[in-house]
Amino acid sequence: xxxxxxxELSNVSLKERARRIRINGLRILETPGKGxxxxxxxxxxxxxxxxxxxxxxxxxxxxxxxxxxxxxxxGHLGCAQYGALIxxxxxxxxxxxxxxxxxxxxxxxxxxxxxPGIEISGGSLGHGLGIAVGSAxxxxxxxxxxxxxxxxxxxxxxxxxxxxAAMIAGTQKLSNIIGILDNNNMQNDGPSREVSDPEPMxxxxxxxxxxxxxxxxNDLDALCEAFDNARNxxxxxxxxxxxxxxxxxxxxxxxxxxxxxxxxxxxxxxxxKAYEELGYRSx
Amino acid sequence: MRPARQQSVYQKRIPGxxxxxxxxxxxxxxxxxxxxxxxxxxxxxxARQRENVVAVTADLYNVTDLNQFVEEFPDRFHQMGISEQAxxxxxxxxxxxxxxxxxxxxxxxxxxxxxxFIYQAVVEEQLDVKIIGAVPGLTTGYGPTHMAAEDIAAFRxxxxxxxxxxxxxxxxEQATRAIAEYKGPVYMRIPRFHAPVILDDYGYExxxxxxxxxxxxxxxxxxxxxxxxxRALLAAQALEKENIDCAxxxxxxxxxxxxxxxxxxxxxxxxxVVTAENHTVIGGLGDAVASALMENQVMPNGFRKIGIxxxxxxxxxxxxxxxxxxxxxxxxxxQIKAWL
Numbered sequence: 156x157x158x159x160x161x162x163e164l165s166n167v168s169l170k171e172r173a174r175r176i177r178i179n180g181l182r183i184l185e186t187p188g189k190g191x192x193x194x195x196x197x198x199x200x201x202x203x204x205x206x207x208x209x210x211x212x213x214x215x216x217x218x219x220x221x222x223x224x225x226x227x228x229x230g231h232l233g234c235a236q237y238g239a240l241i242x243x244x245x246x247x248x249x250x251x252x253x254x255x256x257x258x259x260x261x262x263x264x265x266x267x268x269x270x271p272g273i274e275i276s277g278g279s280l281g282h283g284l285g286i287a288v289g290s291a292x293x294x295x296x297x298x299x300x301x302x303x304x305x306x307x308x309x310x311x312x313x314x315x316x317x318x319x320a321a322m323i324a325g326t327q328k329l330s331n332i333i334g335i336l337d338n339n340n341m342q343n344d345g346p347s348r349e350v351s352d353p354e355p356m357x358x359x360x361x362x363x364x365x366x367x368x369x370x371x372x373n374d375l376d377a378l379c380e381a382f383d384n385a386r387n388x389x390x391x392x393x394x395x396x397x398x399x400x401x402x403x404x405x406x407x408x409x410x411x412x413x414x415x416x417x418x419x420x421x422x423x424x425x426x427x428k429a430y431e432e433l434g435y436r437s438x
Numbered sequence: 439m440r441p442a443r444q445q446s447v448y449q450k451r452i453p454g455x456x457x458x459x460x461x462x463x464x465x466x467x468x469x470x471x472x473x474x475x476x477x478x479x480x481x482x483x484x485a486r487q488r489e490n491v492v493a494v495t496a497d498l499y500n501v502t503d504l505n506q507f508v509e510e511f512p513d514r515f516h517q518m519g520i521s522e523q524a525x526x527x528x529x530x531x532x533x534x535x536x537x538x539x540x541x542x543x544x545x546x547x548x549x550x551x552x553x554x555f556i557y558q559a560v561v562e563e564q565l566d567v568k569i570i571g572a573v574p575g576l577t578t579g580y581g582p583t584h585m586a587a588e589d590i591a592a593f594r595x596x597x598x599x600x601x602x603x604x605x606x607x608x609x610x611e612q613a614t615r616a617i618a619e620y621k622g623p624v625y626m627r628i629p630r631f632h633a634p635v636i637l638d639d640y641g642y643e644x645x646x647x648x649x650x651x652x653x654x655x656x657x658x659x660x661x662x663x664x665x666x667x668x669r670a671l672l673a674a675q676a677l678e679k680e681n682i683d684c685a686x687x688x689x690x691x692x693x694x695x696x697x698x699x700x701x702x703x704x705x706x707x708x709x710x711v712v713t714a715e716n717h718t719v720i721g722g723l724g725d726a727v728a729s730a731l732m733e734n735q736v737m738p739n740g741f742r743k744i745g746i747x748x749x750x751x752x753x754x755x756x757x758x759x760x761x762x763x764x765x766x767x768x769x770x771x772x773q774i775k776a777w778l
Contacts, residue, residue: 267563274534275559282559285524289531289539292516293492297535316555319521323528326519 165207169375172242173203177405178435179238179251181426183261186254189420190263193402193409195235197339200373201398202239205335209382210304214244217271224290224303226275228283228311229337233265233273245272281314283307284334288320291329291393302386306335310342312353318363324393325364333385334365334395337372339402360395372398406432467634468672468767473607477570477628478503480614481540485511491618492532493540494518496525502542502572503630522547526555526569533565538618545571545586545627549593561599561623568617574603574627574664575716576746576765581753586627587746591721593625594693601692602626603664603715603723604644607633609690612644620646627664636668642688649696651703655685658774659709659738661700663689663723666714666744666765673770682774685709692723697730704731710740710777716765719745742777744770 180195205225212222227236234254240246246260253259262269264278277283287305294301311317324332336356340347347353360367366388370377378398385394403409406429409419421429430436485491485507492514493499493507499515508515516532518525522543529541548556548571560567571589578584593601602617602624604610610628617624640652652667653674660670667688674684687703689696704711704727711731713724724743731738746763760766764773 276562279554279558281523282527282555285527285555286531286534286559288524289494289528290534291531292528293532293535293537296492296513299535303531316521316523316527319519319524320527323518323521323524327516 167207169203169207169379172207173199173375174405174433175242176202176235176238178430178433179241179248180235181429181433182251183234183237183254184421185426186252186256188423191232191234192419192421193341194232194337194339195238196404196406196409197373197400197402198232198235198337199238199405200375201335201337201378201400202235203242204375204378204382205304206239206243208379209386211301217245220299221301223301224274224287226277226283226287226303226305227265227273228275228277228306229280229308230265230275230277231263232308233261233263233270236265236273237261237270240270240272243272246270280308280311281316283311284317284320284324287332287334288323288327288329291324291331292327295329295331300331302331302333304333304335306337308342309336309338309340309347309353309356310350312336312347312356312359313342313351321360321363321365328364328391329393330388330391332393333382334360334393336360336395336397337400338397339400341402356397360397364392365395366390366392367395367397369397369399372400373404467632468668470606470634470636470668472632473635474632475503475506475630476607476610476633477614477630478506480611481618482506482510484615484618485514488538488618490537491540492516492537493542494525494529494532495541496520496522496543496547498543498572501630502570503628504542522552523555526552526567527559529567529569530559530563530565533560533567537566538621539567540570541567542570542572544584545574545589546584548625549586549589553592556593556625557596561596564598564622566621567623569623569625571625571627572630576751576759576763577665577716577756579754579756579759582750585751587718587751588721589625589627590692590715590717590723591725594721594726598623599693600624600646602646602690603692604628604690605664605667605688606636608635608637608642609644613646613690616644616646629665634668636671644690647691647694647696649687649689649691649699651685651687651699653684653686655683655709657682657709657778658684659703659706659711660684660686660714661689661703661711661723661727662686662714663692663716665716669765669767669770670714672767673774676767676771677774680775682778684774689723692726695726695730697734700727700730701734701736704736704738708739710742711738712742712744712774712777714744714770717745718748719743720748740777742773744773
């Protein structure tokens with residue numbers, strides 16, 4: 156068994172991984188008491204599948220050249236990725252309370268200079284997919300057979316540079332890119348459909364030369380199947396998995412809250428209620 | 439009706455010579471000998487030695503001197519289309535995989551359109567990407583749309599970004615080799631096509647980060663970069679006939695600035711210091727030199743900046759525009775005589 160796949164030996168279910176990632180994410184966001192709470196909860200399921208099913212990496216050798224690359228283009232959602240990296244054993248749990256503070260390894264927007272396991276600086280939107288294109292081109296020329304996973308958000312589809320990169324990837328048939336489009340239909344100023352409508356997403360990516368799947372991004376079985384399809388496909392095209400996710404997923408009192416802004420502020424009671432629902436009690 | 443554009447003081451004094459059919463090459467070389475495609479030829483030499491040297495472009499390979507590279511190394515050339523933002527990111531991604539990436543476009547598009555992408559994807563992460571800006575400063579008659587009058591000012595503000603503005607074919611060839619050796623992000627503006635050759639006669643050698651005194655003189659010290667070093671040398675030759683003795687200190691690396699050499703040259707008493715750059719007088723070499731002198735308590739015998747004035751320049755023929763805005767050899771000589 157190769158070292159990088161050791162995490163697959165665990166008996167912990169993906170459902171449990173996702174639950175812990177949600178808890179980690181909330182604990183991280185509890186430090187400022189506000190932040191990308193709805194998004195973090197929405198992303199937890201596909202993050203669990205990425206880190207505990209799909210991604211090929213070594214916990215103890217993050218620079219391993221044979222790893223799959225994982226780029227988070229919306230870097231401000233680093234809080235969610237930190238939660239997953241903690242669950243994966245890459246980052247230590249005891250630094251959770253430092254999020255956003257001076258000298259923390261968990262800055263609000265994820266940057267590789269600060270955090271092991273973070274590969275790019277995203278955050279200024281529209282960068283990630285272009286970087287993935289370059290990495291994919293060089294990896295192909297250098298005959299590396301890893302994948303570049305790149306997360307883009309539905310809001311990021313507003314950025315022209317995302318489509319520049321999509322067009323290049325399609326033209327160059329970069330079949331070693333697996334895009335993950337986190338579609339929670341929410342951006343800073345409101346629902347994405349109302350701010351600058353990214354739909355129809357499936358048809359757009361397909362028209363740009365991508366092989367596209369669209370799934371419920373909170374359905375673990377669907378996610379595993381989609382990543383299997385993306386990895387095993389022989390189609391000579393970059394692959395996109397559009398994950399329709401639910402803001403606040405897993406915490407009932409915000410799952411269906413009508414208005415969920417980017418910077419949701421929670422009271423200590425809100426956190427306590429959410430922990431109770433997720434079966435976590437702080438000491 | 440839109441208001442009339444602001445006009446430079448200089449514009450009123452020197453009328454343009456009228457329509458000119460002079461090509462860019464003829465214009466840039468001022469009748470000097472030329473060598474073709476200095477960047478492209480040097481890059482091919484480097485690529486023959488190093489397999490990890492690659493090039494990308496945003497639909498401008500043939501006008502950024504990459505023709506030979508594309509032909510010789512088709513598998514190491516990647517076309518990104520008219521997408522400067524994605525090109526900067528892709529270059530970053532390639533450098534992440536160990537490649538040394540030369541990314542070419544026009545200087546205006548690199549600096550104004552792709553700024554955030556160069557800033558964050560490339561420079562913040564100190565990746566081995568060389569952004570190559572063709573048609574820098576006032577080397578196109580298209581007007582402000584295609585002109586990069588402010589690229590140096592913009593990029594100077596980015597921390598840890600090396601900025602190089604070579605003067606002629608020799609300088610460009612040597613600078614290309616030097617920046618390929620240097621591991622980190624660099625912005626280089628280039629002369630292209632049949633580039634002028636002037637420094638061969640001066641025993642000059644490019645060193646990254648170093649200013650070089652290429653002509654001594656007691657009355658005026660030109661501190662110049664890029665195309666304007668060619669002009670400063672030609673102006674110095676012309677002024678010599680009128681008993682005005684000009685030194686030329688060539689500063690091909692704008693950042694990091696060789697403050698030591700510049701300050702030392704300016705300490706020499708009695709010389710008027712004149713900076714000359716193919717760039718707006720805001721935030722470029724002139725401002726960098728002025729700042730270095732003030733910080734080192736050096737007060738030369740006069741200080742003047744020659745460069746593109748702080749206005750949206752006219753479209754037109756280059757010969758006219760360089761006269762109009764004070765960048766031509768003739769205009770430099772006129773200004774120097776007025777200032778002395």
